[in-house]
Amino acid sequence: MSNRELVVLGTASQAPTRHRNHNGYFLRWDADGLLFDPGEGTQRQMLLAGVTASQITRICVTHFHGDHCLGLPGVLQRMSLDRVAHVLEAHYPAKSQEVFARLRHASLFHDTLALTERPVHSDGVVTEVPSFRLEARTLSHPVPTVGYRLVEPDGRRMLPGELAARGVTGPDIGRLQRTGRLSVDGQLVTLDQVSEPRRGQRFAFVMDTRLCDAAFELADGADMLVCESTFADADAGLARDYGHLTAGQAGRIAAESGVRLLVLTHISQRYEPRSAQQLLGDAAAAFGGRIVLGADLDRIAVPKRARRR
Numbered sequence: 001m002s003n004r005e006l007v008v009l010g011t012a013s014q015a016p017t018r019h020r021n022h023n024g025y026f027l028r029w030d031a032d033g034l035l036f037d038p039g040e041g042t043q044r045q046m047l048l049a050g051v052t053a054s055q056i057t058r059i060c061v062t063h064f065h066g067d068h069c070l071g072l073p074g075v076l077q078r079m080s081l082d083r084v085a086h087v088l089e090a091h092y093p094a095k096s097q098e099v100f101a102r103l104r105h106a107s108l109f110h111d112t113l114a115l116t117e118r119p120v121h122s123d124g125v126v127t128e129v130p131s132f133r134l135e136a137r138t139l140s141h142p143v144p145t146v147g148y149r150l151v152e153p154d155g156r157r158m159l160p161g162e163l164a165a166r167g168v169t170g171p172d173i174g175r176l177q178r179t180g181r182l183s184v185d186g187q188l189v190t191l192d193q194v195s196e197p198r199r200g201q202r203f204a205f206v207m208d209t210r211l212c213d214a215a216f217e218l219a220d221g222a223d224m225l226v227c228e229s230t231f232a233d234a235d236a237g238l239a240r241d242y243g244h245l246t247a248g249q250a251g252r253i254a255a256e257s258g259v260r261l262l263v264l265t266h267i268s269q270r271y272e273p274r275s276a277q278q279l280l281g282d283a284a285a286a287f288g289g290r291i292v293l294g295a296d297l298d299r300i301a302v303p304k305r306a307r308r309r
């Protein structure tokens with residue numbers, strides 16, 4: 001099992017269907033658990049997917065249309081019920097702060113949650129922890145909306161063969177990683193000789209938006225891009241009118257941004273039950289990489305870091 005994976009909780013847009021719950025995405029990233037856009041029914045989908053309330057460390061909401069946030073009251077109350085002790089951070093567009101406050105207190109419950117609100121006021125870095133930097137960009141939708149991305153810092157991958165050839169073993173390996181150089185039997189060994197650059201993993205989350213520069217910026221170099229594709233290309237006029245993307249546009253974002261895995265989601269109910277496959281075809285016409293048409297309860301590993309020397 002990968003340390004970093006996407007658990008898809010829901011994939012419907014405006015209205016849930018027999019096959020698709022409202023949005024909901026849980027990203028496991030080492031010890032962190034990020035819940036994106038909990039739509040209605042997220043608490044129960046978590047149960048079905050084996051995601052517990054205590055695994056959530058951070059909630060990121062792109063905007064406050066119901067399909068992206070009506071699950072917040074249930075999830076927050078469940079975290080309180082389960083006596084989750086760690087601090088939960090919540091990010092959302094600052095302009096909609098009062099909507100968050102309403103959802104937070106939508107019903108009466110014994111509130112023990114240690115919740116820190118960190119609304120997104122402007123584009124850029126939202127927060128930084130050792131394993132990732134969380135960034136946000138303003139998207140183009142009729143209400144205040146932001147997209148997110150996680151960027152792991154670049155590092156170096158140790159090369160066992162090179163280490164062995166130079167006689168670097170045991171605690172000396174850690175010492176070399178910390179100091180960058182080491183003397184072994186009178187010979188200088190540098191970190192560059194025994195390691196190669198390792199690009200940090202990237203995850204991008206682009207929800208409701210028209211095609212805009214911010215979507216490309218968020219997707220730039222992403223190992224996994226979760227992207228709304230509400231409409232098929234044949235319905236591009238509707239996408240334009242309602243501030244959404246077509247599957248072909250999602251493919252174009254992936255292609256032009258060097259994405260490795262594209263996950264299509266936020267599917268309009270008009271494509272139920274079978275014609276959603278046409279969305280895959282539209283995206284594939286624009287993007288030659290791997291594409292997954294998201295389904296509820298899918299577990300999708302973040303692709304391993306690409307090796308490049």
Ligand SMILES: [Zn+2]
Pocket residue numbers: 013014065067068208266
């Ligand atoms: Zn939506």
